[in-house]
Structure formats: C-alpha cells, structure tokens
Amino acid sequence: MQLALPSSGVLAARQQGTRRRLLTLSLACALLTLAAVLSVTFGTRDVAWPDIARALSGQSDTIGAAAVSARLPRTALAMLAGAGLALAGTALQGVTRNPLADPGILGINSGAALAVVVMLAWGSLETGTTYALTASLGAALAAGLVQAIASMGRGRATPLKLALAGAATSAALASFTTAIILPRNDIAGLAQSWQIGGVGGATWAQIMPVLPFFALGIALVMLTARRLNLLALGEETASGLGENVQIARGLAVLGAILLCGAATATCGPIGFVGLVVPHLTRALIGVDYRWLIPASALVGAALLTGADVAGRLIARPAELDVGILTAFLGAPVFIWIVRRRKLGAL
Amino acid sequence: MKTVSPPLPARLNALRVAQRRSRYQIIAGLLALIIAGVALTLMRGQSFTPPQTVLRVLSGEDIAGASFAIRELRLPRAVMAVLTGLCFGLGGAAFQTLLRNPLASPDIIGISAGASAAATIAIIFFGLGGAAVSLIAVIAALGVAALIAVLAGRGAAAGTRLVLIGIGLSAMAQSLTAWALTQAPSWSRAEALRWLSGSLNGATLEAALPLLAALVICGAMLISRSPALEAMRMGEDMAAGLGVSPARTRLIVALAAVGVIAFATAAAGPIAFVAFLAGPIAAQLSKRGGPILIPAALIGAALVLIADFTGQFLLPARLPVGIVTGALGAPYLIYLLIRINRQGGAL
Numbered sequence: 001m002q003l004a005l006p007s008s009g010v011l012a013a014r015q016q017g018t019r020r021r022l023l024t025l026s027l028a029c030a031l032l033t034l035a036a037v038l039s040v041t042f043g044t045r046d047v048a049w050p051d052i053a054r055a056l057s058g059q060s061d062t063i064g065a066a067a068v069s070a071r072l073p074r075t076a077l078a079m080l081a082g083a084g085l086a087l088a089g090t091a092l093q094g095v096t097r098n099p100l101a102d103p104g105i106l107g108i109n110s111g112a113a114l115a116v117v118v119m120l121a122w123g124s125l126e127t128g129t130t131y132a133l134t135a136s137l138g139a140a141l142a143a144g145l146v147q148a149i150a151s152m153g154r155g156r157a158t159p160l161k162l163a164l165a166g167a168a169t170s171a172a173l174a175s176f177t178t179a180i181i182l183p184r185n186d187i188a189g190l191a192q193s194w195q196i197g198g199v200g201g202a203t204w205a206q207i208m209p210v211l212p213f214f215a216l217g218i219a220l221v222m223l224t225a226r227r228l229n230l231l232a233l234g235e236e237t238a239s240g241l242g243e244n245v246q247i248a249r250g251l252a253v254l255g256a257i258l259l260c261g262a263a264t265a266t267c268g269p270i271g272f273v274g275l276v277v278p279h280l281t282r283a284l285i286g287v288d289y290r291w292l293i294p295a296s297a298l299v300g301a302a303l304l305t306g307a308d309v310a311g312r313l314i315a316r317p318a319e320l321d322v323g324i325l326t327a328f329l330g331a332p333v334f335i336w337i338v339r340r341r342k343l344g345a346l
Numbered sequence: 347m348k349t350v351s352p353p354l355p356a357r358l359n360a361l362r363v364a365q366r367r368s369r370y371q372i373i374a375g376l377l378a379l380i381i382a383g384v385a386l387t388l389m390r391g392q393s394f395t396p397p398q399t400v401l402r403v404l405s406g407e408d409i410a411g412a413s414f415a416i417r418e419l420r421l422p423r424a425v426m427a428v429l430t431g432l433c434f435g436l437g438g439a440a441f442q443t444l445l446r447n448p449l450a451s452p453d454i455i456g457i458s459a460g461a462s463a464a465a466t467i468a469i470i471f472f473g474l475g476g477a478a479v480s481l482i483a484v485i486a487a488l489g490v491a492a493l494i495a496v497l498a499g500r501g502a503a504a505g506t507r508l509v510l511i512g513i514g515l516s517a518m519a520q521s522l523t524a525w526a527l528t529q530a531p532s533w534s535r536a537e538a539l540r541w542l543s544g545s546l547n548g549a550t551l552e553a554a555l556p557l558l559a560a561l562v563i564c565g566a567m568l569i570s571r572s573p574a575l576e577a578m579r580m581g582e583d584m585a586a587g588l589g590v591s592p593a594r595t596r597l598i599v600a601l602a603a604v605g606v607i608a609f610a611t612a613a614a615g616p617i618a619f620v621a622f623l624a625g626p627i628a629a630q631l632s633k634r635g636g637p638i639l640i641p642a643a644l645i646g647a648a649l650v651l652i653a654d655f656t657g658q659f660l661l662p663a664r665l666p667v668g669i670v671t672g673a674l675g676a677p678y679l680i681y682l683l684i685r686i687n688r689q690g691g692a693l
Contacts (some may be wrong), residue, residue: 101508104517152684160506164449165683167513171618172676175669178543196524271517277382319472320525327521335497337506 017286021295025283028298032209037303039075040068042313059187078308078322079301080214081267082258086300090276090281091221091256091292094228096251098159099279099337103139103260104271104327106162107169111142111262112172114180121180130263136261137214143257145169171200198266198321199308206266213262218297220255224248226287230255231288270323272330273300279337355360365636372631376644380428383651387424389413390659426614427650427667429557432565433610435646438621439628439639440568440603443575444596447505448629450680451622452487452607455512457618459519461608462491465615466541468525478555480612487608490515491600544617544668546654552612560661565643567602571595572637616669617653620646626682648678 040052055072085103090102091162103109115138116131149165150158216235227248238245262269277300278292285295304322308327311320351357357417388400395412403416418619430581436453452458464486474482496517498508523541577585578653582592607621628642650667653674 105513108504144482147678151635152688160510163510163513164682167454168679170678170681171672174671175618175676176510178663179663179669179673180666181587182669196521258433265545318529321528324521324528327517328525329516331514334517335511336508339497339512 013205018199021285021291025291025295025298028295028302032302032305033300035074035309036079038303038309039078040071042309043067043071068295071209073204074199074202074308075305076204077207077266078305080207081199081263081270082273082301082304083215083264083297083302084214085273086269086277086302087218087293088256088259089295090278090289091224091228091252093278094276094289095252096162097232097257098162099273099341100159100163100274100334102272102334103256104269104273105170105275105334106146106166107142107173108139108146108257108260108270110170110173110177110271111145111263112139112261113135113269114177115141116265117177117180117263121184125195127214128206131265132210132213132262134261135265136258139257139260139264142169142173143253162231177295182236196321196327197264197323198272198319199267199304199325200319200321202266208301210262210266213258217255217257217259217262224252224255224294228252229287229290232289235246244302258318268321268322268323270326273304273335274328274335275302275327275337276330279333352418364649365590369632370637372641373644374643376648379648380644381653383648383655384424386429387427387651387654388416390655391420391581413666422549422551422554423546424651425551425554426546427654428647429554430546430610430614430617431620431647432643433557433561433606433646433649434617434618434620434650435624435628436561436568436639436643437607438623438646439625439642440575440599441621442625444599444603445505445508445581445639446579447509448510448626448686449622450505450512451625452603452623453616454516455494455509455616456514456516456519457487457490457512457604458607458611458621459516461487461611463519463522463526463615466523469516469541470526470530476553480560483612484605487604487611487648488601491604495600498592502508503645526683541615542609543666543672544615544669545666546614546650549614549664557609557613560606563578564602564606564609564648567598569639571599571602572639574600575639576637587665608616615668617650617682618672619679620649620653620671623649623675 041047045064047064047068052060052068054062054065075336087110089102091104091274092103093099095101112135115134118138119130119134128276145260146162146165146169149169150161166241227245230245231249232243277296283294285291307325308322311322311325313322348502352360384396385400388404389395389397392415393411395416399409399412400416402556403413404421407413428479434453438453441450441452441455442448443456461483465479465483468479494508494512495509498504522541527541574585574590577588577590578592578595585592585595610617616676624642624646627645631645632638632641649671654667657667657670661670
C-alpha cells in the first residue's frame with residue numbers, strides 16, 4: 001500500500017508558517033520603533049518637534065533639545081538591556097528547560113550587583129569594561145551556586161528547587177550588598193541603584209564600553225539557537241546527539257551570563273524581563289529557537305523601552321525606575337505562568 | 347538468655363516521659379539564652395553598665411549616666427527584640443507546620459513583604475503612625491494570604507504553586523516598598539532600611555504594647571491549636587479521623603499566624619529569615635519530635651536578640667538587625683535546601 005505523502009500540503013503549510021513568523025517579527029520591529037519614538041518624545045518635560053529634530057542632528061542648545069539628547073542614550077540603553085535580558089532569559093529557559101528561569105529570580109543579577117559593589121568598595125573600577133567584566137564574573141558565580149544548590153540530591157534541578165535556591169541566593173547576596181554599602185558614605189549614593197535597576201541618567205560614555213559584551217552575548221545566544229532546539233527535545237535525546245549539544249549549552253549559558261553582566265553593570269538589577277518575554281514570544285512565534293531568539297530580542301527591547309516611558313509618565317514629575325515597574329508587572333505574569341502549568345511540566 | 351522487653355504501654359509511657367523531659371530541657375535552655383541576650387543588651391551600649399547598676403535602674407532608681415540609656419534606649423530595644431522574635435518565630439513555625447512545608451514561611455511567600463509595603467505606604471503617603479499602621483499592615487497581610495490561597499488552588503501541586511506564587515507576590519510587594527521609599531524625603535532613608543529589611547532602631551515601649559497584646563491573643567490561639575496542628579501534620583484525613591476539623595484549624599491558625607507576623611512587621615519591619623529559620627532550628631533541636639511552636643517562638647526571640655547585638659557591636663559597622671539576619675540566615679537557608687534536597691525530601 002502506498003502512503004500518499006501530502007508533500008505539497010506540508011510545504012504550503014510551512015510557507016504559511018514562515019510568512020506568519022516574518023509578520024510577527026516585523027510587528028515586533030514596528031513596536032520597537034514606536035517605543036523608541038515614544039521614549040525620545042515623552043518624558044518628564046514636554047518637548048516639541050523642532051527640539052527633537054535639533055537634538056537628533058547633534059545640537060543641544062535649547063532646554064528641549066538638551067532633554068531629548070539626554071533621552072537618546074537612555075533609549076538606546078533600554079533597548080540594549082531589554083534585548084540582552086530577554087535573550088538571557090530565553091537562553092536560560094532553553095538550557096535548563098525550566099519555564100521559570102529568569103536572571104532575576106535565579107539570583108544572577110544579584111550576584112552581578114554584589115560583585116560590582118565589592119569591587120567599588122575594596123578595589124577600583126576604572127573603565128566601563130572592568131565594570132562589565134566584574135558583573136559578568138559575579139553573575140557566573142551566582143549562577144553556578146544556584147545550579148549547584150538546586151541540583152543536589154535526587155532528581156534534576158526542578159523549577160521549584162531552582163526558584164527557591166534563586167530566591168534564597170538573591171536574598172543572601174542582596175543582604176551582603178546592602179551590608180557593604182551601608183557604612184560607606186562614598187558609595188552610599190549608589191545604594192538605591194544597586195537594589196533596583198533603572199536606565200535613568202544613562203550616557204553614551206557608559207554604553208560604549210559594554211557594547212562589545214552585549215554584542216558577544218547576543219552572538220553566542222544566536223549561534224546556539226539550533227542546539228537549543230535539540231535540548232528542548234529532552235535530556236536523553238540531547239545527550240544521545242553528543243558533544244555538540246553540551247558545548248552549545250555551555251556557550252548559551254556563557255552568552256546569558258555576559259548579557260546579564262553587561263545589563264546589570266550599566267543599569268543595576270532588572271528582573272522579570274527574562275522571564276516574561278520568552279513566554280510572550282513563544283505564544284506568538286512558536287518554540288523554534290531560530291525564530292524565538294531574534295523575536296525575544298526585539299520584544300524585550302520594546303518592552304523595556306516601553307516600561308521606561310511608562311515609568312517616566314506615571315510618576316511625573318519624578319521618575320519610576322524601570323526595575324520597579326518590571327517587578328510589579330512581571331510578577332503577575334510569573335504567577336499566571338505558575339498557575340497555567342501542570343506540576344509535571346513545572 | 348532471651349530478655350523480655352517491657353510491654354508496649356510501658357515503653358510508650360517511658361518514651362513520652364523522655365520526650366517531655368527533653369522538651370522542658372530545650373525550653374529551659376532557650377529561656378536562659380534569651381535572658382542572657384536581654385542582659386547583654388541592657389548592659390552593653392555606648393558604654394558598659396555593670397549588672398548591679400542595671401538591676402538598680404530597673405527597680406526604679408535614678409542613676410546618672412545609666413538610667414536614660416537603659417530606660418529609654420536599651421530596655422525598649424531588648425523588649426522589642428524579644429517580642430518581635432517571639433512573634434516571627436511563632437508565626438513562621440505555625441505556617442510551616444500548617445502547610446507541611448518548611449519553605450512556606452511567611453517571609454518567603456510574601457506575607458511580611460506585603461505587610462511591610464502597606465506599612466510603608468501608610469507612613470509615607472498618609473502620614474499615619476502607631477496603631478493605624480499596625481492595623482493596615484494586618485489587613486494587607488491577610489489580603490496577601492487570601493490571595494495566595496485563592497491563586498494556588500487545590501490539588502496535588504497546590505503546595506508547589508503556593509510557594510512559587512508567594513515568591514512572585516513577595517517580589518511585587520518589595521517593588522512597591524522600594525517605590526514608596528523613593529517618594530519619601532531623603533532624610534528618612536535610614537527609615538527606609540527598616541522597611542526593607544527590619545531594624546530595631548528607635549524602638550519604644552509604647553510601640554511594644556500593641557505588639558504584646560497581639561502576641562498574647564494570637565499566641566494563645568496558636569498554642570491552643572497546637573495539638574490540632576500536630577494532628578494535621580499527618581494529613582488532613584488522619585486529622586479528621588482524630589476529630590480535628592481541618593478547615594477550621596487551617597483558618598484559625600492562618601489568621602493568628604498572619605496577625606502575629608503583621609503586627610511584628612509593622613513594629614520593626616520584615617526582619618528577614620527569622621520566621622523562616624525558627625521552625626527548622628526548633629525541629630532540629632527537638633529530635634524526639636513533638637510540637638515545635640513554643641521552642642520556635644523562643645528561638646525567634648533569641649535570634650533577633652543575638653542578631654541585633656551582633657549588628658550593633660560585633661561588626662565593623664553598625665548594621666540593622668534585618669541585614670544581619672539576612673546575611674547570616676540566607677546561608678543557613680541554602681544549607682537547609684541542600685539537606686532537604688539530599689534527603690530527597692518533598693519540596
């Protein structure tokens with residue numbers, strides 16, 4: 001008996017799927033552009049179109065133009081950090097096969113923050129590059145610690161164990177950070193920013209040194225996209241496919257750590273972006289990491305930029321740090337995810 | 347020659363006597379520790395006051411150079427430390443026993459974070475103080491507990507969901523607190539730390555009174571339910587078979603535990619990890635089993651006293667008690683997690 005292969009049907013469906021995904025990607029791009037425009041236009045001070053035009057061409061003579069020029073690096077940082085954190089979350093969720101993995105929950109951001117604070121207090125941090133390097137080192141140590149704690153004993157590191165280990169490690173590291181900062185008047189002003197992250201006051205001088213870290217991290221995560229698909233098939237299948245998958249896992253984690261380190265070094269600890277964005281994007285574009293990764297980057301950038309705009313508009317004339325907003329809005333999404341999943345999948 | 351062991355009832359009786367004796371020993375030991383801690387707090391401040399002077403001041407004498415320090419500063423601090431420690435220890439152990447999960451502690455699942463957020467908002471935006479703040483903290487804490495219960499739902503995975511949802515709500519509440527603190531004038535940044543991690547600075551005896559009342563009322567409710575709680579430890583069906591109403595016990599214990607935690611948080615802030623650690627430490631001490639509510643309360647008091655003293659005098663900088671318990675308690679939490687994981691315990 002001959003099996004009638006519906007080859008034309010499969011091909012057509014595949015083309016349709018690709019078209020739909022491309023549409024989603026372009027939609028994300030459009031959203032990102034919109035968020036960027038809003039970020040430059042709106043803020044604590046109202047600006048007019050001439051001011052924006054002047055600032056974009058490099059002049060900052062009027063107050064309005066100066067305000068816009070201050071917003072440009074801030075917008076850029078929000079986009080970079082948003083993309084970076086979203087990619088880190090996507091990579092971590094793919095590597096740990098844990099829907100609750102997020103650099104904030106897993107204590108990785110707290111580790112990065114603590115490392116920077118330690119170096120500020122007892123060492124010296126000259127350049128932005130050393131900031132990012134220190135933060136990445138702290139992120140790596142925290143990630144290792146949490147993974148070690150969660151995978152002790154029977155069974156692998158279940159989402160609950162990871163979340164709890166992460167919460168405990170976050171709390172511990174945050175306490176250490178505060179304990180170090182408290183008696184030091186010279187760095188006490190930074191205390192606020194090392195507990196909740198924000199993109200306010202960003203300058204091009206801050207962003208330039210960490211660009212290579214972002215670029216490297218993004219490249220690493222994108223390179224491992226195909227292998228992450230294989231990892232998603234399950235532990236046995238993945239290990240059956242050999243060394244490449246393990247190497248890809250390491251590279252993906254390294255990319256995630258670099259991205260977290262760079263983001264935390266410039267902005268402070270911002271949580272929940274890495275948790276929410278992969279789930280959102282997965283719902284829109286599917287589970288193929290080759291599509292998921294670029295889409296997460298775009299959606300993450302748009303989300304964080306939008307959150308920053310909201311933070312500036314809600315608390316006028318003051319500003320709400322974007323880390324506060326992401327925690328406040330991301331936690332309900334976290335709860336929704338927990339409720340939706342069955343225990344087995346968790 | 348084959349020896350005949352004593353009959354079962356006699357053995358059980360002997361076991362029960364030994365258990366009771368070890369319980370009394372533990373409680374006595376903890377009380378001694380607390381008294382030592384209080385004595386130390388009363389004697390040591392900016393200056394060292396010898397014990398006889400302390401006793402004379404306490405009995406009403408007015409001694410220059412000592413009475414102010416002892417009556418206005420050290421005594422309220424010691425009293426507040428003991429009361430909040432008792433409250434946190436009691437509430438934490440009650441929750442952990444009720445939910446049969448050492449990780450379902452009020453400070454991890456967001457109840458103290460919620461109380462703290464409400465207290466902060468009440469103080470900063472509405473300028474309230476004292477009893478009103480405590481009341482608002484209690485209402486907020488009850489709200490958070492109810493929300494967690496509703497969201498976690500029922501079923502086999504409810505316990506897991508409860509802890510995770512609690513972690514999420516805790517993050518939300520902490521961000522609320524952080525935001526409220528940014529709206530406060532900068533001179534109250536020191537106050538800020540109290541609400542973020544817990545501090546006994548500026549403790550007064552007047553503030554301790556409502557806390558004492560709450561402790562007595564809610565504490566009595568909890569301790570009187572202690573046998574019912576022990577029965578529920580074996581599972582709800584067993585408990586029902588033993589004549590305990592699981593729903594009613596759960597409601598009363600939850601209300602009393604949340605009340606006690608909220609009042610303590612309103613008084614001193616969410617002193618990290620005391621509620622979480624007291625129960626497991628008590629369980630480790632009373633190896634022979636048995637109810638742990640009273641030992642846990644005493645351990646909580648001892649923890650707060652020791653941590654406060656450490657934060658004031660034993661470290662290179664003056665740190666509020668919450669930072670010390672956070673820095674010291676979290677490694678212990680990690681150790682506990684490792685031990686639970688290694689024993690393959692249910693999480």
